[in-house]
Amino acid sequence: MTAKIGVQAMMLKEKVEELGAYETFKKVHELGYHSIEVSQIPMTEENVTEIKRASDEFGIEVASMTAGLKPMQPGQESLTTDFDKIVKDCNTLDCNLIRIGMLPFEAMASLEKVIEFSHEANAVAEKLQAEGIKLYYHNHHIEFTKYDGEYLLDIIRREAPLLGFELDVHWVHRGGLNPVEVINDYKGKVELIHLKDYRVNRVPKAALEDLYAGNGKGFMQKFTDIIEFAELGTGSLDFKAIIEASLDAGVRYLLVEQDDQYGRDPFDCLKDSRDYLVDIGYGELF
Numbered sequence: 001m002t003a004k005i006g007v008q009a010m011m012l013k014e015k016v017e018e019l020g021a022y023e024t025f026k027k028v029h030e031l032g033y034h035s036i037e038v039s040q041i042p043m044t045e046e047n048v049t050e051i052k053r054a055s056d057e058f059g060i061e062v063a064s065m066t067a068g069l070k071p072m073q074p075g076q077e078s079l080t081t082d083f084d085k086i087v088k089d090c091n092t093l094d095c096n097l098i099r100i101g102m103l104p105f106e107a108m109a110s111l112e113k114v115i116e117f118s119h120e121a122n123a124v125a126e127k128l129q130a131e132g133i134k135l136y137y138h139n140h141h142i143e144f145t146k147y148d149g150e151y152l153l154d155i156i157r158r159e160a161p162l163l164g165f166e167l168d169v170h171w172v173h174r175g176g177l178n179p180v181e182v183i184n185d186y187k188g189k190v191e192l193i194h195l196k197d198y199r200v201n202r203v204p205k206a207a208l209e210d211l212y213a214g215n216g217k218g219f220m221q222k223f224t225d226i227i228e229f230a231e232l233g234t235g236s237l238d239f240k241a242i243i244e245a246s247l248d249a250g251v252r253y254l255l256v257e258q259d260d261q262y263g264r265d266p267f268d269c270l271k272d273s274r275d276y277l278v279d280i281g282y283g284e285l286f
Contacts, residue, residue, distance in 0.1 A: 002285065003246060003247055003251050003252055003253065003254055003285055004034070004035045004061070004063070004252070004253055004254070004285055004286070005033070005035075005195075005253075005254045005255075005256065005274075005277060005282060005285040005286050006033055006034065006035030006036055006037065006061070006063050006253055006254070006255050006256070007028055007033045007035070007036050007037070007255060007256055007257075007270060008036075008037045008039060008194060008255040008256065008257035009024075009036050009037060009038050009039050009040070009041055010039040010040045010257065010259070011257060011258050011259070011261065011266045011269070011270075012024050012028070012041075012266055013040045013041060014266075015027070015266065015267070016041050016047070020050060021041065021046075021047045021050035021051050021054065022050040022051075022053055022054045025050075025051060025054035025055070025058065025060055026054060026057075026058060027267055028060070028270070029054070029058035029059075029060055031267060031270055031271055031274060032274055032286050033060075033256075033270065033274065033286060034058075034059055034060050034061065034286060035060065035061040035062075035063045035253055035255075036060055036061070036062060036063060037062075037063045037064045037065075037066070037099070037192070037253065037255045038051065038062060038064070038065045038066060038093075038095075039065075039066040039099075039101060040066070043065075043077060043085075043086075043089055048089055048092055048093070051093060052092055052093055055093065055094075061094075062093040062094065062095040063095070063097065063192070063252070063253040063255065064095060064097035064098060064099050064136065064166075064192060064253065065086070065089065065090060065093070065095050065097070065098050065099070066098070066099055066100075066101050067079050067082075067086050067098050067099075067100065068100060068101070068104075069100055069104065069117065069120060069121055069124060070104065072104065072105065079098070079100075079124050079128075079135075080120075080124070083124075083127070086098065087128070087131050087133065090131075090133055095133075096132055096133050096134060097133070097134050097136060097191065097192065097252075097253075098128065098133055098134070098135050098136065099135075099136040099137065099138050099166045099192060100121065100135070100136070100137050100138065101138050102138065102140060103117065103140075103142065103143075104117055108142055111147050111152075111155070114152060114155060114156065114159075115155070115159050117156075118155070118156050118159035118160040118163070119159060119160070121135065121137065121156075121160050121163050122159070122160040122161065122162050122163060125160065125162035125163050126162055129162065134164055134191070135162070135163055135164065136163070136164040136165060136166045136191065136192055137156060137160075137163050137164070137165055137166065138165075138166040138168060138192075138194070139153055139165070139166070139167060139168055139171055139172065139175075140168070140171045140175075141171045141172075141174040141175035141176075142175075143156070143175065144172075144175030144176055144177060153165075153182075157186075157189065164189055164190065164191055164192075165186050165189050165190045165192075166190070166191075166192035166193070166194065167179070167182060167183055167186060167190050167192075167193055167194070168193075168194035168196065168257070169183075169193065169194065169195060169196060169237060169242050170194070170196035170197065170198050170229060170237070171194075171196075173198050173236075173237060174198065174227065179237065179242050179245075180238070180241050180242055180245045183242065183245040183246055183249050183251075184245055184248075184249065186249070187248070187249040187250070188249070188250070190246075190249055190250075190251060191250065191251055191252045191253070192251065192252065192253050192255065193242070193246045193251050193253070193254045193255065194255050194257045195232055195239065195242070195243075195254050195255065195256050195257065195273070195277075196229055196230070196232075196256070196257045196258055196259070197229070197230035197231060197232050197233065197234055197235030197236070197237050197239075198227065198229075198230065198235045198236055198237050199227070199228040199229075199230035199234055199235035199236070200226060200227060200228075200235075200236065201226040201227070201228050202226070203222070203223055203226060204222055204226075206222060207219050207222035207223055210222065228260070228262065229257075229258045229259040229260050230258065231258060231269050231272040231273050231276070232256065232272075232273040232276045232277060233272075233273070233276030233279075233280075234272075239276075239277070239280065240280055240281075243282060254285065256270060256273045256274070256277075258273070274286065
């Protein structure tokens, strides 16, 4: 099975609010992408119907869907509270991958809560397995905190053996590790990759203004906060090496994502990222 390059829809949530799911997915198709990971789009009956219509008309695969283990906000769907509805949506959209987007907030500062989360996620993964659906976990940088010399991500892997992983290369790099090495280490456990560049921005003029005004603390805060989520090819990550490692690991979907576009239209960002990936030789994966 050849991997496919697609889009992580989190960066299009405002477009969905403005244009609707159908028109947003149509534009993604026109940009040359043919798979989408659904995230931060309310899975109302209308949106599910519109996503299904766009998928059928434009040949767009729903690569994966997003669900928390438990609600992280009041009224939010989750695998604990809305299991049957989420499975039904997966079946409607012909999708057999679900990904948990992040750790529960309380687990971010507690190893005990991480282990509890891992065991609960493993139980849900087993339940989903019976429905023909695989459960994956998406990392940020916090998973590279160490407990007794062991990375948190590795603890989750050990404590939740049925859980797969969606590795986000920007967050891996921000966590201090080499994305290629982590992808190699997780071979057999990773079918989803987030492609997102890591850009070190210029020091803003406001930082210098703070410095000249004697506000050293303000300068240092701005000086250390210059990392950006970036269009592919505009930062420092080696995407040829990342994609080759992903293909070797058996990844199914490589999903372009940019958490913040800093005022740019997200469709323009997606075009730039696609153009870059075509330029470096991966046009056949779209």
